[in-house]
Amino acid sequence: MSSYDVIIIGAGPGGYVSAIRCAQLGLKTAIVEGRDTLGGTCLNVGCIPSKAMLHATEMLHEAEHNFAEMGLKGKTPSVDWKQMLTYKENVVGQNTGGIEFLMKKNKIDWIKGWGSIPAAGKVKVGDDTHDAKHIIVASGSEPASLPGVEVDEKTVVTSTGALELGKIPKSMVVIGAGVIGLELGSVYARLGTDVTVVEFLDTITPGMDKDIVRALKRALEKQGLKFVLGAAVQGTTIKNNKATVTYKLRKDDSEHSLQVDTVLVATGRKPFTKGLGLEDLGVAISDRGQIKTDDHYRTNIAGIYAIGDAIDGPMLAHKAEDEGMAVAEGIAGQHPHVNYGVIPGVIYTHPEVGTVGQSEDVLKKEGRKIKVGKFSFMGNARAKANFMGDGFVKIIADAETDRILGAHIIGPMAGDLIHEICVAMEFGAAAEDLARTCHAHPTYSEAVREAALACGNGAIHA
Ligand code: FAD
Ligand code: NAI
Numbered sequence: 001m002s003s004y005d006v007i008i009i010g011a012g013p014g015g016y017v018s019a020i021r022c023a024q025l026g027l028k029t030a031i032v033e034g035r036d037t038l039g040g041t042c043l044n045v046g047c048i049p050s051k052a053m054l055h056a057t058e059m060l061h062e063a064e065h066n067f068a069e070m071g072l073k074g075k076t077p078s079v080d081w082k083q084m085l086t087y088k089e090n091v092v093g094q095n096t097g098g099i100e101f102l103m104k105k106n107k108i109d110w111i112k113g114w115g116s117i118p119a120a121g122k123v124k125v126g127d128d129t130h131d132a133k134h135i136i137v138a139s140g141s142e143p144a145s146l147p148g149v150e151v152d153e154k155t156v157v158t159s160t161g162a163l164e165l166g167k168i169p170k171s172m173v174v175i176g177a178g179v180i181g182l183e184l185g186s187v188y189a190r191l192g193t194d195v196t197v198v199e200f201l202d203t204i205t206p207g208m209d210k211d212i213v214r215a216l217k218r219a220l221e222k223q224g225l226k227f228v229l230g231a232a233v234q235g236t237t238i239k240n241n242k243a244t245v246t247y248k249l250r251k252d253d254s255e256h257s258l259q260v261d262t263v264l265v266a267t268g269r270k271p272f273t274k275g276l277g278l279e280d281l282g283v284a285i286s287d288r289g290q291i292k293t294d295d296h297y298r299t300n301i302a303g304i305y306a307i308g309d310a311i312d313g314p315m316l317a318h319k320a321e322d323e324g325m326a327v328a329e330g331i332a333g334q335h336p337h338v339n340y341g342v343i344p345g346v347i348y349t350h351p352e353v354g355t356v357g358q359s360e361d362v363l364k365k366e367g368r369k370i371k372v373g374k375f376s377f378m379g380n381a382r383a384k385a386n387f388m389g390d391g392f393v394k395i396i397a398d399a400e401t402d403r404i405l406g407a408h409i410i411g412p413m414a415g416d417l418i419h420e421i422c423v424a425m426e427f428g429a430a431a432e433d434l435a436r437t438c439h440a441h442p443t444y445s446e447a448v449r450e451a452a453l454a455c456g457n458g459a460i461h462a
Helices: 013-024 040-045 047-065 081-105 177-191 208-223 319-329 360-365 381-385 412-428 431-435 448-456
Strands: 004-008 029-033 111-112 115-118 122-125 128-137 141-143 171-175 193-196 227-229 229-238 242-249 255-260 262-265 267-271 304-306 345-347 353-355 370-376 392-398 404-411
Touching: 004 013, 004 115, 004 319, 013 029, 013 081, 013 319, 040 081, 047 081, 047 177, 081 111, 081 141, 111 122, 115 128, 122 448, 128 319, 141 255, 171 242, 171 255, 171 381, 177 193, 177 208, 177 262, 177 345, 193 255, 193 370, 208 227, 208 304, 208 353, 208 381, 208 392, 208 404, 242 262, 255 412, 345 412, 353 370, 353 412, 360 404, 392 448, 404 412, 412 431, 412 448, 431 448
Parallel strands: 004 029, 004 128, 029 111, 128 304, 171 193, 171 262, 193 227
Antiparallel strands: 115 122, 122 128, 141 267, 229 242, 242 255, 345 353, 353 404, 370 392, 392 404
16 A cells, blocks of 8 residues: 555556656656556557558558559468467557556556545555545546447457457458448458448548548448448347348338348447446546546546546547646646647548548538648659559638648548648648648658648649
């Protein structure tokens, strides 16, 4: 039993980043984690393993489709599934081990086990109760369930099961055309699985800029993914290791079913707060299960804070990290601020999608006067050479002030390119500021500049 300035419950990107910032600011800090390894959902079963699988299968796709044209002849690689999973596990191990090193380096105690809060200022783990002036709940999220769909993590799986299937399925239904569905659906489609994505709404990636949605759907269809949109899943059954998914088309109520080897349920995630004792403490929780906080991540109970997937806002690792730093700085008496208007979103499909700020549709609905500058990667020499001509950069600026309001990129390195625009937006830049910034040739980033030029007198290579 010990006494701390801060105890953080949960060592995901929110919790571990917060712990490091607390320690850097001179606060005696401990982190409680019930998993065997640090890093939370993101490092263990989320961002990192999924990106390893995306990378491996993207390499395969590249070898199968583009090597010959570049004069790289010879045997196309065959897939050693066991080794691919080992590679993924090694990547996870390197990253979770790295967080353990950072905890030691920053003199943060890792209290192993599942924590609860018996009273403000107290954290109980196993038989021990520890004192803390401040408690930060960073307990993350878990997959949302779907009525009539029972997950066994073998035939009907969440993203966690999908990242460790015993073999590559011949056929798969993905329920939900959101980020997980499209990323993991892409992985299996590239491995030869017949993938059908069944989505409740009439669009994939709801809420995203319509131009991006159209281009992404077309690109994924070209890679073999099939989409059934406007379909309400009624349920799944499992027989002889096969699953049957039944759905009704919303337009005419007609019922259909698909029999496949694997069903991936990817219909969103919900906050995970089980076992923390928040109800008994009287911590306010929203009807969506999110811990309610103010702008400084304080709950309604003094000394208890919450961040990351467990609270409101996009369920993204970098959002959790920013909140982790901000809550630590607030506890240390500083005045941090997270700008929720400039949180990028990335979908790691091929082509990749990077977006920040408002979509054209939302701005138009709000009655804003805007101008749109668009530039196709077909006009970008580097992209064309690298078989990455599909896609574009779209920048939206205020029609009068030229201030950048949003940007939407589909194409090579979109998830990296978007940050140039994030920085510009943080500084309140105008499209002309980007357009007048010299960009190295030949780089993908020239397409960003060209889109900014298109907001003014016109792109050069269009
Ligand atoms: P988490 O990462 O969920 O961590 C919470 C931790 O708290 C867990 O380790 C849990 O074991 C622990 N915990 C909970 N309760 C207790 C308790 N009582 N005692 C002790 N420990 C406890 N986001 C991105 O930004 N980019 C991506 O590419 C991306 N890819 C993803 C891919 C998949 C397949 C999934 C599922 C998610 C992905 N995400 C991605 C989302 C991202 O993983 C989450 O937004 C992020 O992990 C949230 O961080 P967090 O710290 O709030 O919670
Ligand atoms: P999501 O919210 O992105 O997508 C869920 C999809 O399922 C939506 O399109 C929704 O309309 C659909 N849906 C909901 N109920 C349905 C039903 N009954 N039948 C059919 N479709 C239904 O959630 P997802 O993909 O599960 O991801 C969870 C979280 O993880 C997201 O918040 C996301 O931010 C995060 N994540 C982020 C990644 C990234 O940043 N690249 C990668 C993977 C996950």
